[in-house]
Amino acid sequence: MAEPLFTPEEQKKFDAGIAEIISHYPPDRKSAGMLPALRLLQDIKGWLPPEGLRLVAKNLEVTPERAMEVASFYVMYHLKKPGKYVIDVCTNLSCSLWGAEKMLAYLEEKLGLKAGEANEKFTLRETECLASCGTAPCLQINEDHHESLTKAKLDAILAKLS
């Protein structure tokens, strides 16, 4: 028999989360909760497994295709299991003027990954503007902002990731 998607504890968290999400919308508009519901699933599982997408769809009373359509449109949803730490490096104009491309190259070398690649520990991605242009260059690690990065600062941050 296939492993169940959730542990009992995760199931409880998912059910409570879905109930809360649905309560924010008109009763005939459950499907509006798609983005928060996908985020809930990703918070629990670390990514969006296919059986999870089906479960979200069922709870919101839409087809699984609809859940997949939304999940594949937005870049923050992981349709494959990412590394433990997802590093998103902004290389847009303001960050590049402060050395972001060089910072990305440094990370690629240090992690042994090209942008867009992943291993168990890290997913390294080039991303679009993170609204930190005044504190460039910047990156996010699992959605936490790190700004005004110098080589020393970045090394210290990376050293803490176990």
Add this chain to the structure above:
Amino acid sequence: MASTAKAIEPIISAAWGKPQSWTLDSYRQRGGYEALKRALEMQPAAIIDEVKKSNLRGRGGAGFPTGLKWSFVPKDSPKPKYLAVNGDESEPGTFKDRYILEDDPHMMLEGIAIASYALGVHTCYVYLRGEFKFPAQRCQAAIDEAYKAGIFGKKLMGKDYELNVYLVRGAGAYICGEETALLESLEGKKGWPRLKPPFPAVVGLFGCPTVVNNVETLASVPAVFQKGSDAYAKLGTDKSGGTRLVCLSGTVNRPGVYEVSMFTTLSELIFDDKYGRGMPKGRKVKAVIPGGSSAPVLGADELDVAMEFEALKVKQTMAGSGGVIVMDDATCMVRSLWRVARFYAEESCGQCTPCREGTPWQTRLLRKIEEGRGEPGDVDMLSNVASSIAPYPPIGLGNTICALGDAAALPTHSFLMRFRDEFEAHIREKRCPFGDKPWGSFGDWS
């Protein structure tokens, strides 16, 4: 340059950086929610009139008069009405709403309460871009405080009027800052913009009348009622009231978010000691994008212009989202435009052919030119591709449903208009004239 720019009294940013500025206690000590009390004693129509008289204009990009937008909501509609707050701040060079959400979220929440009451809205959704984890935490904590204090909920500040405010996080899509794409996203769909008309004020969220307002716009509303609409209007020009936030980034000594008057010029922002404190030693300004990456670029001799909607329109560019990006004389214009073009190619939603196909085409051509593989005719080709997305000069919207097409084409048109020589030089010399330092050597990573 010493400080010669006229000082202003900050409104939106007054409490930033002060201890606990994001809490309800702090906001109340500064007179917070008094404007809401005042507004709740007025008739809804009178509130809208006050906002009209204040000359407050939308701070998200288009600069549409806020009171006028509110007045488009049909008064006699039997459907529920909605307020959607646009906090999808993603336009490169723009990072102001984030500070409101992090440092003074109650100012926006008070604006939401006033707007909702004026519009007959009982449900408001605050849509924040997905990457805003920390701003979302601060904002949600403030919403929770407001419920607990009896400001939101069954009785709006004790009045017999229900208002619920929900925070929704996006999931990484610039297009969702376009108001109809934002509504699609709020409905749980991919962010594909809708054809307009009908406008959201008539057919918006769930097919109901909806006002979509930017975070800074709503955060500006309480001041209209604290100061009075006349006093607020007088802070600005005849057509644009109040103060505004601008975001300074790129090769300047002191980047950051600054609250300025509608009369503050670009050159004051860059050089004045109160703001950017000028260029790094030995560097000169080459180009400035005045209102987020989609705003047409200006040359170094065009900076004596107020950062205000009408003044920048005269220069054939726009105040947009207030994102000012400075590029110095060591910056390659081809490289810069390539990076901007790549952004729009990445963020095009794929709905309209000219944008879906044109944005990657621009990117490929720019990469080719920057890498020294450009051929004679490529610059004209680039210009043609941009024109097929949105012709220049613009006549309303370009060939696409939403303004992302224009946003992608305008940078190309304007860079070619002002820096065409540099593009031609890349092709002539078969290399980037800036060698392996197209971004200059600025910052710690050089």
